[in-house]
Amino acid sequence: xxxxxxxxxxxxxxxxxxxxxxxxxxxxxxxxxxxxxxxxxxxxxxxxxxxxxxxxxxxxxxxxxxxxxxxxxxxxxxxxxxxxxxxxxxxxxxxxxxxxxxxxxxxxxxxxxxxxxxxxxxxxxxxxxxxxxxxxxxxxxxxxxxxxxxxxxxxxxxxxxxxxxxxxxxxxxxxxxxxxxxxxxxxxxxxxxxxxxxxxxxxxxxxxxxxxxxxxxxxxxxxxxxxxxxxxxxxxxxxxxxxxxxxxxxxxxxxxxxxxxxxxxxxxxxxxxxxxxxxxxxxxxxxxxxxxxxxxxxxxxxxxxxxxxxxxxxxxxxxxxxxxxxxxxxxxxxxxxxxxxxxxx
Amino acid sequence: xxxxxxxxxxxxxxxxxxxxxxxxxxxxxxxxxxxxxxxxxxxxxxxxxxxxxxxxxxxxxxxxxxxxxxxxxxxxxxxxxxxxxxxxxxxxxxxxxxxxxxxxxxxxxxxxxxxxxxxxxxxxxxxxxxxxxxxxxxxxxxxxxxxxxxxxxxxxxxxxxxxxxxxxxxxxxxxxxxxxxxxxxxxxxxxxxxxxxxxxxxxxxxxxxxxxxxxxxxxxxxxxxxxxxxxxxxxxxxxxxxxxxxxxxxxxxxxxxxxxxxxxxxxxxxxxxxxxxxxxxxxxxxxxxxxxxxxxxxxxxxxxxxxxxxxxxxxxxxxxxxxxxxxxxxxxxxxxxxxxxxxxx
DNA sequence: TACTCATACTAAACCGATTTATGCTGCAAG
DNA sequence: CTTGCAGCATAAATCGGTTTAGTATGAGTA
Numbered sequence: 001x002x003x004x005x006x007x008x009x010x011x012x013x014x015x016x017x018x019x020x021x022x023x024x025x026x027x028x029x030x031x032x033x034x035x036x037x038x039x040x041x042x043x044x045x046x047x048x049x050x051x052x053x054x055x056x057x058x059x060x061x062x063x064x065x066x067x068x069x070x071x072x073x074x075x076x077x078x079x080x081x082x083x084x085x086x087x088x089x090x091x092x093x094x095x096x097x098x099x100x101x102x103x104x105x106x107x108x109x110x111x112x113x114x115x116x117x118x119x120x121x122x123x124x125x126x127x128x129x130x131x132x133x134x135x136x137x138x139x140x141x142x143x144x145x146x147x148x149x150x151x152x153x154x155x156x157x158x159x160x161x162x163x164x165x166x167x168x169x170x171x172x173x174x175x176x177x178x179x180x181x182x183x184x185x186x187x188x189x190x191x192x193x194x195x196x197x198x199x200x201x202x203x204x205x206x207x208x209x210x211x212x213x214x215x216x217x218x219x220x221x222x223x224x225x226x227x228x229x230x231x232x233x234x235x236x237x238x239x240x241x242x243x244x245x246x247x248x249x250x251x252x253x254x255x256x257x258x259x260x261x262x263x264x265x266x267x268x269x270x271x272x273x274x275x276x277x278x279x280x281x282x283x284x285x286x287x288x289x290x291x292x293x294x295x296x297x298x299x300x301x302x303x304x305x306x307x308x309x310x311x312x313x314x315x316x317x318x319x320x321x322x323x324x325x326x327x328x329x330x331x332x333x334x335x336x337x338x339x340x341x342x343x344x345x
Numbered sequence: 346x347x348x349x350x351x352x353x354x355x356x357x358x359x360x361x362x363x364x365x366x367x368x369x370x371x372x373x374x375x376x377x378x379x380x381x382x383x384x385x386x387x388x389x390x391x392x393x394x395x396x397x398x399x400x401x402x403x404x405x406x407x408x409x410x411x412x413x414x415x416x417x418x419x420x421x422x423x424x425x426x427x428x429x430x431x432x433x434x435x436x437x438x439x440x441x442x443x444x445x446x447x448x449x450x451x452x453x454x455x456x457x458x459x460x461x462x463x464x465x466x467x468x469x470x471x472x473x474x475x476x477x478x479x480x481x482x483x484x485x486x487x488x489x490x491x492x493x494x495x496x497x498x499x500x501x502x503x504x505x506x507x508x509x510x511x512x513x514x515x516x517x518x519x520x521x522x523x524x525x526x527x528x529x530x531x532x533x534x535x536x537x538x539x540x541x542x543x544x545x546x547x548x549x550x551x552x553x554x555x556x557x558x559x560x561x562x563x564x565x566x567x568x569x570x571x572x573x574x575x576x577x578x579x580x581x582x583x584x585x586x587x588x589x590x591x592x593x594x595x596x597x598x599x600x601x602x603x604x605x606x607x608x609x610x611x612x613x614x615x616x617x618x619x620x621x622x623x624x625x626x627x628x629x630x631x632x633x634x635x636x637x638x639x640x641x642x643x644x645x646x647x648x649x650x651x652x653x654x655x656x657x658x659x660x661x662x663x664x665x666x667x668x669x670x671x672x673x674x675x676x677x678x679x680x681x682x683x684x685x686x687x688x689x690x
Numbered sequence: 691t692a693c694t695c696a697t698a699c700t701a702a703a704c705c706g707a708t709t710t711a712t713g714c715t716g717c718a719a720g
Numbered sequence: 721c722t723t724g725c726a727g728c729a730t731a732a733a734t735c736g737g738t739t740t741a742g743t744a745t746g747a748g749t750a
Contacts, residue, residue: 004463007737017700022737038698056737057705060405060735062739075445076430078426085447120400120465281600361730362729362730380727383728401707402705402706402707403706405708407709
């Protein structure tokens, strides 16, 4: 039907060369000394027939696409979904489109996606990298492609990133629990070798050490099937009845944790105090409201996209990398307050 | 650095033509009577240097991309994020990649995205369409491109879609509230001319008519800034103190509604019973747990992607369109139970 | 007159693939 | 001794743009 018009159609209609049309459309008419009269005629026709250059062909030639590839761990996770949305907005304002994909923390899938992004000529890569992807990322960087990471970074790869101060965040939250009089403080999280999780665990351990308390660390294997998270969580809480406070490592495990706590009929904060990493509606609306470590997602998104745009501007010559660490906010709510050992007994 | 190898490099290295390489890599070696020995040599080299055909160039030539464009209203909304994720998974298994974008319910942005998808040669379009996009969608369909809609449809456009039975869902939920003895039942939702919302409103109205009750319909303008939703919501609930039950039209407004209810110190369900469209953790974990209309998102995603794959297989010859309506599940929880007028007074 | 130079525009190469049409053997059949 | 065809491989066109390297024309100048 409405066969899309190409630059050749425009050129033929006006009996001129497609080169001329291309120059005019790319704002190089003056530089190429094309008469104003012809420029006007071309622009008129272009508008009339609604011609839009095919960006695929354009990319093939120029290597540029005005598209930024964004890889998150899982778009159905509110943290990533919100960040993705904010990044998309900022990029859109600057004339860049975003295409996103979930890596599922699967390095093979990620490699696949990198390849797809790469030969679709995306201009830049924003990613929350999975493990074992160092080599592939290095290759991108060596090829001169801008890469910005967020949420976590790859220790072996020198690239720009924006993360939060994970270690201090959990240190601070754990300290808070200790100060409220809790003494058997567990840290429950997904097992992971990634930087953000190692830092969170360190913060927790250091705080306990400083408070001279014993750690109760429970790492749970991530699984898309929630039942397989709930199960070990339930077992852990049942087995360690003496635990009086729990710090959850992410919003997802925090949500699962609340489900378990509710199911077991445990009272918050009397039976168990709760603090979770990430701060979302579930925590704010829970009864009692749950204390949470809020990540500055707007600032995160802003910094990520600023870094990326800066790298895209300085075509080449990006010698220095920027590593940005933002601080979080511990929102203290009833779920972790007013514990008095004697009152409970 | 590691300049990507192209098909020409492969051909030159072996002193053969790139045509031959192309045939071999596309499994047309036998058909083209290329000797097994040569096939083996080519495949060996390809593997050695890790050559991957540039899919941009491939698409330019073939018009195919193995990419499906997915447009949701807002990826930060859990309903859309979850659907997007499921669709992505299913598509990935079948060898298709998904690229998603948020339309923001903005027809201009959507048009822009359609153009981008189109000249990136995506093979199919899955969308939750905004208003005023009929003409653009018709153009896609006329050009023979597969389009599948979900969540809502465009009454003026004959295309495949998968939706839920919105009208019955709210009818049923409203009836449930009426049967529990509530008599001043409000329906609070975002104002919208879209099919799904009109159906939901109709269901609510019909149920009230059948129960001989008076409707209290409150439509709120959507805004990304939550404060601007909370404000009119608060005003409405404050002004209509006699309302004893509320049905929320979407998960988002339901969540905002709970915040307001909590802030106003209203008791659920004694002061006000609550049911919301969509069923997420926030509702399950609320105290008391909130009754909700659960959309079958897995089935939704399955149907959407099946329809799309079917259309992609039957290249051309897609004369009939399929319109699928799935049913929802009313999960009744404490937030809408055990109302007795006398007990409250 | 012959040689620049500015002006206005274009032919052809190129990006990296696919696909169509074709070439070149050598052997069996007519 | 052609003709036909099977077997193997390729040159060239194509997709829709951008970019390089020119060309044609007329005016200015030594």
